[in-house]
Amino acid sequence: MITFKNLCPDEPYLVLKQRYDNSIEAGQENIEAISISSFSNVTNEVNSRYVNLKFVDKNEFIFFSNYNSPKAKEFESHNQITALIFWNSINCQIRLKAIIKKTPKIFNKKYFKQRDKKKNALAISSNQSFEIESYENVKSNYNKSINNDDLTDCPDHWGGFSFIPYYFEFWQGSELRLNKREKYEFQKNEWKKSILQP
C-alpha cells in the first residue's frame, strides 16, 4: 500500500489517486512496487530497479534505500529519474519524470525508529548491492545485527529519497491497441495537459 498524506490538489495528483483507488478495488497486487530508472555519468549506463513507494506527501513521492547503493551514487551523478508504475488489474501505466533528492536526516531517524526491527537489522547489516562470498554470510551478518545492534538507531547509510514530478503520463490500455495516453507537463508554474498518440 502507498500512504497518501495531504495530497496536492493539482489535476495529475487527483488522477493518480483515482487510478490508485481503482487498482485497490480491482485487487491489485504489489501496488507499491514502482520502478526507478536512473543514469550514471560515471559509468555512462542507464539502470533500473523496483522499490516500494511508501508515501505521497503533498506533491512529494518518497521511498527508502541504502545511501551507499549504486542507485544512490547514480542519483548523485545525475539527479533526474523516471518512475514507472504498471497496475495490470486496471491495465494502466503511469510514467513520472522528476528530480530526486535525499529526505532530511531527522525525517529518516524518526521513520526508522518506528519501523519493523527485523527490517532495520537488514538495513543496518547489508552493504546493499556489494558482492559477498555467499548467501550464508548475508544471513550471519543479519543475525549478528539482530543480536548486537540498536535496531532503533538509523545508520547514516540509510534513508529516504523524495521526488516531485514535473511530468505525468497516464497510459490506459484499450482494445486493438487504441490506448489512451494523457500527459501533464509542469511549465511556467502550471500543468499543461495533452493527448498522445498510442
Add this chain to the structure above:
Amino acid sequence: MITFKNLCPDEPYLVLKQRYDNSIEAGQENIEAISISSFSNVTNEVNSRYVNLKFVDKNEFIFFSNYNSPKAKEFESHNQITALIFWNSINCQIRLKAIIKKTPKIFNKKYFKQRDKKKNALAISSNQSFEIESYENVKSNYNKSINNDDLTDCPDHWGGFSFIPYYFEFWQGSELRLNKREKYEFQKNEWKKSILQP
C-alpha cells in the same frame, strides 16, 4: 507469452527460462511486459516504458515499436538500455543491461505480414507519442487506415529492436528482506557469477 527460439545454452539464459516456466506455472499475468529504460544525450533525461517482449531468439531479446518514437530517438542517442522484469507470482525481479539496435528490415517485413491486421492498422496510422487534438482523431486515423491501407505492407517507421544482455541480475524476494541476488556479467568472453547483498 514470450517465444523462446533456439535458446542460448549459457547459464543466465537457462536461469531466465527456468524462472519464466515457474512464472507460467504460477499463473503470472502480463508475463511479456518488460520495462525498457533509456537515456537521451539530447534532452539529458532518463526515460522508461513497458513494451511487450516477443522473442528470445538464441541470445537476442526482441520487441517491436515505432522507429520515430521518443524511445527510438533515445536509443539512437545512447544505445545502452536496462530492461526490467517483475514476475510477482514468484516474487522475482530480473534486470538486464544491454546494447540495443534495430532488427533487419527484411525481418520486420516478414513479421509484419503475418501479424494481426488490426494491430497493423494502428502501427501504420499512429504517430507514436506525438501530440494529437483528441482521442477521436486517433480513432478516425485508425479507421482510415483500416479502410484504405495495405495492412500487410510494413511501413518504414515500424520494426523491431533487439538487444543482447551483457548483465543479468536475478533478485528473488525472501522473508525479512533477506532477498537472494545473483548477477552474471559477461567479461572476457565468459559469464562471471557473483552474489549481491540485499
